[in-house]
Amino acid sequence: MRLKTFPGGVHPHDSKHYSNSKPIVSAPLPSRVIVPLSQHIGSPSTPIVQIGDEVLAGQRIAEASGFVSIHHHAPISGKITKIEKFPHPVGNFQMAIEITGDGEDKWIDLIDEPNYLDLAADELKSRIAEAGICGMGGAGFPTQVKLSPPPDKQIDTIILNGVECEPFLTSDHRLMLEHPEEIISGLKAIIKITGAKQGMIGIEANKPDAIKLFSDKLAKEANLAVVPLALQYPQGAEKQLIYAATRRKVPNKGGLPLAVGVVVQNVATAYAIHEACRYKKPLVERIITVTGPIVKNPANYRARIGTPYAELVALSGGTTEDLGKVISGGPMMGFALPNLDAPMSKGSSGLVLFGVKDAHDMKEHDCLRCARCVDVCPLDLMPSMIASAVKYKNLEMAIKAGLNDCMKCGSCAYVCPAHIRLVQWIDTGKIRWAEQQRAKK
């Protein structure tokens, strides 16, 4: 079988062995959760509860503050104890609602509608919006917005992203193995909403069991198929996945998959869509992998949104060595945190812990111009040129070399023999560019 793939990219060791054979276990109810108001792309949600309010699990506590925004719900039942800035899983402090649990896990009323696929598309879409779902692969784009293309754009293909190309992470893998029916059902709901003709599930070759399982399940479905993909990073990046599966190129300079008639959703998002449509269950829990060379018992947990990372690490038996790096997300694109105080959010697919010896902080050398970064860039940009242009404050040049097209996959910095922090320079450039644009206005 010839595996599909994209040009460029790198091949880090996938390190999935720590947790890919560990079945999902439900984490015990946390005594306290911290629900950030911004867990998604778009404007932060507005709290609709006050300190002292009693809430049920699944009850809405914050609502969308605009078109590109989502609702948030209480992950546990209990009392609102704080609404203030808390550590955020991206590494800074952001407004969040703290709920101190009552330990009873009292839920709002849920329904069960097995034949939900017969409902009208608009009803399904409103259930998704009600459930506060955003993309669960990391970027966190509000799902109901993604499923509402402008009327002039025709969607013909839905791709479910089961690639999970970040090393170490196995939450999507385990979800696919343990809940294939639900994911397929979620895919069908998305197809129904968008009116697409076909659906695909992209899975990387290091998950042969998942590829086999879905091939069997989809054997009788005329318009659904599994797309096995080569083990190559960043195979799960939206544009790369679309190219690998359909050979279509999403336009650069802010082009959306809509432009080529495709919508991509993470498999975990499809699962959440299924739960929202069938049970009207809001997105208050997800699968998260807690792993790393120093984690005593790496595992995949079904945990409530807002559970502090420290509790998850304690569940895994703590660490065998001193902490060197705490990574919220995967090691290629995740955020390094100063401690374990931050909570997990809707986009938290993993928490990776490194010991001191794996937590490298290498000295930058002058660029050798070896062009490795140019060779591996999956978007055909010139990373070293962007970095040096940013360094010498020549933003025009940085833009020409691709500053605004960069998705920060980190392939360039991964291979740089001079250890230049290319992604950091590019990020700096993006921030400076945004400041410059604001100043112009």
Add this chain to the structure above:
Amino acid sequence: MKDRIIVSAAPHLHDRTNIPMVMWNVVIALVPALVAAVWFWGWKSLWLTLLGAFSAVAAEALVQKFRKLPVSVADGSAFLTGMLLSYNISVGAPFWLPMVGSVFAIIIGKQVFGGLGNNPVNPALLGRAFLLASWPTLMTDKWVPALNRAVKDGHYALSGMNDLSLIAADSLQTAFPKVHALLTTSATPLKVAQTLRDTTWISSLSPDQVANKAVSLSVFENLFDLTTLKSLFAGNIGGCIGEVSVFALLLGAAWLIYKNIIDWRVPSFYIGTVFVIAFLFGGIPGSSYSIGLPFFHIFSGGLMLGAFFMATDYTTTPLTKKGRIIFGIGCGLLTMVIRLVGGYPEGVSYSILFMNVMTPLIDRLTMPRAFGEARK
């Protein structure tokens, strides 16, 4: 807990390559050529090479001490520059020659511009150009015959020559004394080819010369018959220390490509261009076409050394993939222009130096179109 948590930007993984790893791997890839040089010319090749390499290391360390910078000679880049410089001189050269060349290469070619990564042209080639301009006779006349080469009637130039053409060559003595002189010393094959080409281009030949033109042609054709090509490939010829054995250089090059240290584009397009031009224009008036001729051109002189080890220098070659193709073709064109119409028998180093200077321009003109960018 004694946690020492590092907070840094993603990615948090690295493929663990570093500059010393890259540089020392290139040094390793150059070792087979050194072994070949020692085999053909004796231990002096090794001493010259080591002198060049360590002079470069010393020069770099001194400059960095003087500039109060951390001394970074352990990264191997100065050693490599010195080694490459030495590979560009003849084994007949005096011991001080590689030392002077290396010091010039490191100080003027590299450190003046800010050290590794900032030099505009290949320092080793700049050092060679400096030596060639300052001591032209030491650089071009001191070819030494290979030790284990059969010496027939004082004819050193081409071990592959058959007896017949050696006897024929003798009859050139009166008509073309220059050619004869070359054949009886240990000139490089390219020098012989160039002289033969010049000779046959002479418009007014004396009757004596006309009679011997056929001999001249037979000597020329002898340059690229199978026996000579075999010698060229193995290294049984006169030449610089590092360029003697094509086989040894290819061995090293294969290692570098396997280790993903050099890009295949520059050497492929460089050698390919030389091959095509030699095939089309490499002959001399009256000579027959032969597929051996382009092979003669790619096997001789510094082409293999230049294409795999100098034209692939990171700092002085283009960043873009398209740019590297243009760079390779440009080097090939210039090399052949110099070899076929220029005043030097060999054009590799000057063509690479020239293309080094063009590199920023090439990069600017070949900026890649971003993934998904509309065609204009």
